Amino acid sequence: MRWEFKQITAEDVEILPRFFNLRSNKTCDSVFLDSFLWKDYYHVEYCVCDDKAVEWKMTVKNEQFAAIPLCKEEDLPYYFFDTKKYFNEVLGQKLAIYLADEEAVRILDLDPSEFSVTEQVDAADYLYDGESMRTLAGKKYHKKKNHVNGFRKEYEGRYEYRTLCCSDRNDMWKFLDRWRSMKGTQLEGTLDPEVEGIHSILNHCSDLGVRMGGVYVDGQMEAFTMGSYNQVEDMAIIHIEKANPDIRGLYAFINQQFLVHEFPDVTLVNREDDVGLPGLRKAKQSYNPIGFVKKFQIREL
Template sequence: MEEYNLQEIRIEDYNIIKEYYQMRRPETADSNILDLYIWLNCYPTWYFTNDKGLMWVAKSEDGQYYSSIPCCKDEDLKECFLETQKYFNEVLQKKLVMYVVDKAAVDLLQLPEDEYVVVPDRTYADYVYDAEKLRTFSGKKYHKKKNHLNAFKREYEGRYEFKFLSKKDEPEILAFLEDWKKHKSDTEEHEFIDSEAVGIKYILEHEEVFDYKIGAVYVDNKLEAFTIGNYESKEDMVYIPVEKANPEIRGLYPYICSQFLIEAFPEAGKENREDDMGLEGLRKSKLSYNPIYMVEKYTIIQK
């Protein structure tokens, strides 16, 4: 263990880790450093580095170790991949399992079929959208969305307001999440929402470190929707790790989706709204916003 100098992910190391994240930008939610910190309480993760990149070691709830694609330059990917494998084989005494690997990485690695199984995983494919289309909902494909949006504006005219939120609004955000949870009946989803709330609390408490924006919609002076996003200039991409709205208010989801881009990222070209986790309802919703493409992801298993 000492040889690899395995590190815990700390807020003090944010700028160091971010430098590694910038070495390769595969357009995945998993390459968004904000996601790393939001979900740290849910997916315990460590890292080690060499002179080429940063390698991951993570542990699932059932005690299984896994990794994700190293943060390094394209030309160093194979070397860092093999370094990760070496850690799994020699230190953990386990075969390497690597999740949410982008297709570009799979193509770069060119792994031999007799040594690895490479499996596509639709569950974790990210949805990428034309940001201008989401600002305007113009065109035939967005007719239904535009109708819902206009219905919201008509019904709540003079009663709604878009605002930016910050650390000082933490109690209100967490209270909203607790209330939003009531719309979900599944116990597993409740646990997921609770973990997400812990992560949101964490990034709020360290807002001076992170580069993100929180947009919110108030209806009758009550918080009814909020979203968190950050921008990566290399891809001209807005990433949306969190978006929540009162589902009983028609058109509120399209409104916050559109208005947040207008107010927070008016010039951005694309938006990554992450994966659907294999949930049928979420998949239907994300497809209804008409993605321009999907970012495919794979699982790599050492034989």
């Protein structure tokens, strides 16, 4: 058969990353780790086509849909319509694509009589200046710097930032269990699948090239974060950031220190979207984003 889709696994880190680097893309979906994190929730499957592209298929609540193919810019129209052909002829349904990046939409320039293209407003990623996020210099970051300094002062001699590795996974698991209990009934929607995705990353972290950092207070982990690097855009993508909300300034502290230690030179930082949650939106806006990465839904009419 022309299309042979398979479920994404940790071993695919040997196959897929080179395809992510074939064209410019500033979304959080532009690196392997994001697909791996959500592989179980979205039932992510992929197909390598002609050794030139990767086509996608996902399934949630009995709905099958795709993502924009990974390929060179000049090949995108061909593999987009090849994906459409698979959905039409094999699955017997019209094509639906979620989280299409703005550049892909521009390249495809789809006929509005054949496709609807709708912006997914709550899915836009927040972009930040790397140096500003590391230094927190200037009036715009005065409050954030105060939060960081407040944490340092209150916990002086009691805290430690550590670059984490696979051997620290037990500390992360224990903290994650505590964090889930703190959230209680708030843990709805995609948060529970996110926790499952974190466990999957930790089970395979030696294979995935994930960058991780944690903050310990009185010898106990109270925050950790995970990120990956988009070399085409010289951009850090912060996939996961969890901290004890009862410790004032801890989120601001780990946010800064993770970039200082794990991404000391990156130009851009992508902190993903706010999924339309007011609290998360306020937190992300408080870091003075320099721009947003728009995403779109494409549907065959």
